[in-house]
Amino acid sequence: MHVRLIRELGGELVAVCGRTLGAARAFGHADPYDDPARMLRERAPDIVHVCSPHHLHAEHSIAALAAGAHVVCEKPMATSIEDGLRMLAAADRAGRLGAVAYAYRGYPLIEVLRGKIAGGSLGVIRRVGGCYLSQDVLPAEKYVWMFSPRTTGRSYVLMDLGVHWLDLVEFVTGQSIVEVTAQFSTHQPERIWHGGPGEGGEPPGIPAGEGGVLVRHGLEEQADLLIRLGNGAAGSATVSGVSPGHPNTIVLSIDGAERGADWNQQQPNVWIERSAAGCMIRQRSPDALASDLAWMSMLPAGHAEGYVDAFRNIVFQSWSAMLGAGLGYPSFADGLRGLRLVDAAIRSAADRRPVAIR
Amino acid sequence: MHVRLIRELGGELVAVCGRTLGAARAFGHADPYDDPARMLRERAPDIVHVCSPHHLHAEHSIAALAAGAHVVCEKPMATSIEDGLRMLAAADRAGRLGAVAYAYRGYPLIEVLRGKIAGGSLGVIRRVGGCYLSQDVLPAEKYVWMFSPRTTGRSYVLMDLGVHWLDLVEFVTGQSIVEVTAQFSTHQPERIWHGGPGEGGEPPGIPAGEGGVLVRHGLEEQADLLIRLGNGAAGSATVSGVSPGHPNTIVLSIDGAERGADWNQQQPNVWIERSAAGCMIRQRSPDALASDLAWMSMLPAGHAEGYVDAFRNIVFQSWSAMLGAGLGYPSFADGLRGLRLVDAAIRSAADRRPVAIR
């Protein structure tokens, strides 16, 4: 994805750094490296895209910033607030920008909704609900590297998926989440590593035959949330990685005093504007965007834009900001915000009480 | 509704008791009364349908039971657990049955889902979510009698609407809700009584011009819930009376370890069976019902059944039970359960902590 966007936007991919030289070479597209420090030293890239496992984002981003590069970091930005703070400090120190790949922000209708709400078209916001439901780890024993100790810290599904939903809530409403109440569930506490694609290196655990490793993880696969926004709005949501039939259902459902709005990432080209009179299905159309956002959406209504288009928009925003343009972009500060929200949810679930967020 | 169903089921409506004789007379269909005691004494009905305001359900039901009648009581069964307990005791004492008009239980697909879950077709239940969204009190100053002190006790939207959703969760899954965490919101704390239809008698409040009364109610118009079921399943839901564009959206969304299921009361003739392979839209069909429930659904698939059909099923079940048939029906015990669940939510919202339910 990153490679494709880099080329599409006219960037030049100078180097790819993998865990091994072989992996980097297999990836293709550019000179392979297995040592980030050497790559940074030898190639001095203008911008580094950090796509390593979550717990390495901090180390790799900080190195890149120290080497004078701007950074586009995959989400979640890090696995702890501390790491997030170090990354922000590194960017400040280096005078470079850090962006976080909150790709879903790049859908044009997210901007349309944001504009509607900011402009008061829905009235005072009262409810923000929805979900992020996936079946990423539905199969009984399915293992992904994020279940390995230390790779995602203290959370699986909020860290990997929920952080997107929480970011969209704040981004779209322009309101801060000031309190979260969470209830966590671990439905499949034993999973088996077999070393397949996406499973990462061998984790500590109990031998499970044929080279497999049984891992007892304590991470939530489902998080049920109550949120309170700064203006008093409230809502509920569930984030799950074990919801059958949901490849990647991200729903934002918003009630204002006058109108409501619904958006579902799986049908990203429509939104529903609810009012007492009925529910209006509105198609994405370039005409609905503010003129300074018109670049986000090229195609006439009725021609689907997709995830790649959204992701490209985010990378374009970030690069533009790095090149000095005044464009907004999902920044390290936004990434840190996500870590704070997830951290609050983790503490709420553990302490069984609402937790306020600074 | 009750009158229509009584006649359709072949019952004879002998008397109607209203707040005033005029009201009862205006209602028509049968001899008018304004004094329940006199009506019970003079007509000795076999069955009394209690459709009075919520806070009078207990008094009216207990009188009817004491007079030897069975009772079909509107929901919520009462406005306090204490009243509910008194009603149960009265029924026991009288050797009569008490039913609660949980009409949504009467949809055939609710029984289909219940059967699927009981039969293990979804696998172990892990998540139960959904919502009950309405726009009943969306207009800024809209007043309904349930905002008058003492008529709904300590809750508006959970008592009036949420109790249905909570009942469906337990009824469909066969699991008890063992813990609830609630967050309440009052978005429109000042509402104005004008004495129109549905507003009830004049409440205490501040004169608001033209005979209106401004009432400052402290009741929740939106309740966000986290629930935990006995088997460890969990979920979130929102109940609202101020959600634009939602006349009466009741959604049950259930994840099992194998499959998921969704049902929406506004399209009561379909349900969605989710699996890793996709989402199957299944039509209500008499064939899908267990043979002992075949009476619930008369029409071939593709011919919509509606709310009246569901309500009739519940009244039919209740009457049949009262006449000695072994049919299940929503009983006073189920009504009391609803009161306990709402009470737990009220206390959770007030105390800002999860509350266990006996």
Add this chain to the structure above:
Amino acid sequence: MHVRLIRELGGELVAVCGRTLGAARAFGHADPYDDPARMLRERAPDIVHVCSPHHLHAEHSIAALAAGAHVVCEKPMATSIEDGLRMLAAADRAGRLGAVAYAYRGYPLIEVLRGKIAGGSLGVIRRVGGCYLSQDVLPAEKYVWMFSPRTTGRSYVLMDLGVHWLDLVEFVTGQSIVEVTAQFSTHQPERIWHGGPGEGGEPPGIPAGEGGVLVRHGLEEQADLLIRLGNGAAGSATVSGVSPGHPNTIVLSIDGAERGADWNQQQPNVWIERSAAGCMIRQRSPDALASDLAWMSMLPAGHAEGYVDAFRNIVFQSWSAMLGAGLGYPSFADGLRGLRLVDAAIRSAADRRPVAIR
């Protein structure tokens, strides 16, 4: 269905006439007869509901009218234009009314659409399309009595299903269909009678083992139509009895110069109002009906009404007209119109050219 509605509307069911006395007795609900003439003579009913096979509608209706009864006849009204004309003449002669059970007209939203179009809200009507798709005879050898010679005349699927769609087009738009072009398909020309429910008496054919009879029918199971309305509007539609996954999908899709409208019988409580701005999903609500039609819809928005409610509305209209009230109802003239439209389609398919309709 008819029995249920007769009782619900307060009628008294005095007699049931079946092919055999046993069948009539098994049907229950009222005194059994096997001889229509005797039944009419002995019971002198005010109204007769004719629910016999299509080719007997004429004989039974004419007898009932001659005996002084009004008639509510199932659709299609007859199997030939000639029979239809004889029925109209018989009603005229007897000074009695004949109604046809075009049940789908009874949905409140059909009246809402009719009102919108008559009031000009959509602008000049330009397109009327849609479909009537069912899987009634999808299984390879499935036999229904309508495949028996002479029971449906020269058409299966248009006669049994399509006639509803054609009626709705004219009823809703207030325009006549002035030309039809049809293309017929017989996908399963050999079907096997086994004498099961719905298969009727043994048809002529080839013995097919175990008492079965293989019937070679030449009737269309799928009819593709082009229509032209009096005002120049045009459209296409398909009617099929072999469309997998469609229990009973009746769709009306209408374009006006200003707005469009879609309605689907399987979700009869919503319609979609299309405009350049988007597609508005509107819920059935009593408020949307003209005051003289308010009786058609009792329930607040969000509470589904269904097929029984629609059918009851039609019977209520017909009875009211028979009792002297000025209510409109689907009349024998409307039934005859259906026969003319189907006849035109049959001739168009045979002659491979557009056929004009008087």
Add this chain to the structure above:
Amino acid sequence: MHVRLIRELGGELVAVCGRTLGAARAFGHADPYDDPARMLRERAPDIVHVCSPHHLHAEHSIAALAAGAHVVCEKPMATSIEDGLRMLAAADRAGRLGAVAYAYRGYPLIEVLRGKIAGGSLGVIRRVGGCYLSQDVLPAEKYVWMFSPRTTGRSYVLMDLGVHWLDLVEFVTGQSIVEVTAQFSTHQPERIWHGGPGEGGEPPGIPAGEGGVLVRHGLEEQADLLIRLGNGAAGSATVSGVSPGHPNTIVLSIDGAERGADWNQQQPNVWIERSAAGCMIRQRSPDALASDLAWMSMLPAGHAEGYVDAFRNIVFQSWSAMLGAGLGYPSFADGLRGLRLVDAAIRSAADRRPVAIR
């Protein structure tokens, strides 16, 4: 669109030829030309993308082929069968390939459906219906260049839009359309040119004030079709440019003897598999593609792919074929097929009879 895809696929855009040098320069991205012959002579491109008005496709394509270039031509390939034949001959003569931009073929689910049908999963195909509804020319006087004499030949909406639907029918089913019956409607026969974007050069007509020109066009804005396929399958469809609320609704609805399938271009990432048991909503997923088509779909299920992705697939196929790879692609022969189908429909509408297609 073409520029973007050329770059994304790693091609080098060497020249842009416009009607005027200014237009070509304004387009940017590459050296501007206003003379195709000179451009071909000076730059000798490997591949020429022909995006001129429909009636110039033949001239420009033939020139490019004669200059030794392969051609990717926008659809419709030409405005007459004669031009189409000349283009094919030119490609043959030059030993170069001609491709037509049937972009909708590039959606992965189109290939999935094609594979399902070829593999027999739906059973024998019996019905192919659907629509292509747009509101491209809904506003009363809206003018587009295709209404100018000679630019689209004898058809507007079939030539501009319908040709896609017809192509998809044959491509997906693997069957030829052997007969078409058409009914044309011109709802807005007078339209006014104002010289705005998309209106082309000033057409002949009647002065209409402020430099406008009133054009009386005789072209169909709505075409209703009956089709018959080679294997006996049949169906109906409507193509319209004046259907309110439809930006670009392309629906394929297919019945087989065992199962049915529906696909809607506006939600290109799902298809519905219908069976007697219900309607399965299936998500696009790379896993569902045959291995030799895996390149068409990069993203995991739940991440929308869109029109750009589909278009890129078609260009990639075409270029690959031009570079010698064995990949299928929408060829000039397919483009010519579209012209024949549209021509048959035009003649059918004029002669009011079914027209067979070679």
